Amino acid sequence: MIRFIASRIGFAALVLLLLSGFVFTLFFVAPGDPARLVAGERATEAQVAMVRENLGLDRPVIEQYFSFLGRSLTGDLGFSYRNQQPVIQLIQNRMPATISLCIGAVIMWLCLGIPIGIMSARYPGSLRDRVGQGFILIGISFPSFVLGMAALYFLYFLPRQAGLTLFPPGGYKPFLANPAQWAWHMLLPWFTLALTSAAIYARLTRGQMLEVLGEDYIRTARAKGLSERKVIYKHGVRSIFTPLTTQLGADIAALLGGALVTEQVFGLQGIGSLAVQSVQTQDRPVIIGVVMLAGFFIVVANLVVDFLYLLLDPRVRV
Incomplete structure (x- = not known):
């Protein structure tokens, strides 16, 4: 088990090191004047020279990279000359909206997808199964931006014309200021980001459950007289957690792309919109x-x- 943990931590560190090298090469070694690109087209020569000195672009490339890596490890991600703010401060200001969106969407799609998949697998071929498969088909067929626009039209615009306010059009409210307002403003973005993934998890859960329910140990449990609920x-259900966890790890990367679109649709000032x-401003x-x-x-x-x-x-532990 210790060897497994050590190997995973080492692999994660290697991936981050390769990522830093790729980013450094792309932005600082590629053709062009990095100082001019960082300072902006309207910067004077004195400002460009100052940026070049601050970034150490007059030093050897390998020394520039280790300086860039050292600053990144200490949380110094640079300075935005267009916004006149440190980059880490800009990101910190936008992070609560993105974290709220992503965590809420993950919880929602797990709470929707897994129960629907289990219900479909328990009653294959029944009306419940057809309803579950209909949900899967609808969820997979619609991209995030279409769902977002449809949610705004049917749940905000039409009720607003009728004199009702079911949901706000968008925007982010801080959690600590008013948790109820925070949740009310996040419901539509959560639904938009979660529906497609919920459909995928429902399909995966259904397929895994149908396979598991045909195993010998399930028939043995039923033969012992255990209730169907316990079976x-x-x-x-315990047997499907491993493939679902694998899928969740893969979906975290795709989640950032969906969050970017959802933030744009609902006007959430998160990291995606940043x-x-x-x-756009380079x-x-x-x-x-x-x-x-x-x-x-x-x-x-x-890594988690x-x-x-x-x-x-348990097989991983040995």
Whole structure:
């Protein structure tokens, strides 16, 4: 088990090191003047010279890289000359909206997808199964931006015309200021981001459950006289946690792309919208900071998923 943990931590560190090298090469070694790109087109020569000195671009490339790596490890992701703020401060201001969106969406799609998949597997071919498969088909067929626009139209615009206010049009409210307002403003973004993944998890759960329910140990449990509820939830469901955890680790990376679209649709000032604005304005330090931070969280999240295997699959411990 110790060897497994050590190997996973070492692999995660290697991935982060390779990511930092790729980002450094892309933005500082590629053709062009990095100082001019960082400072902006309107910067004077004196400002460009100051940026070049601050970034150490007059030093050897290998020394520049280790300086860049050292600053990243200490949380110094650079300075945005267009916003006149440190990059880490810009990201910290936007992070609560993105974290709220992603965590809420993950909880929602797990609470929707897994029960629907279990229900479909328990009653194959029945009306419940057809309803569950209909949910899967609808959820997989619609991209996030279509779901977001449809949710705004049917749940905000039409009720608003009738004099009702079911949901707000968008925007982020801080959790600590008013938890009820925070949840009310996040419900539609959560639903938009979670529906497609909920459908995927429902399909995966259904397929895994149908396979598990045909195993010999399930028939043995039924032959011993255990209730169907215990057979399903004590023996069947436990067996599907490992593939679901694997899928969750893979979906965390895709979650950032969906969050970017959802933030744009609902006007959430999160990291995704910050990345879009930075690309539009060519704010290189912010782009670098967002890429590095996103890569860090993806690696850490997958590392946590690997550690969960130790709890879910005893074979990993040996």
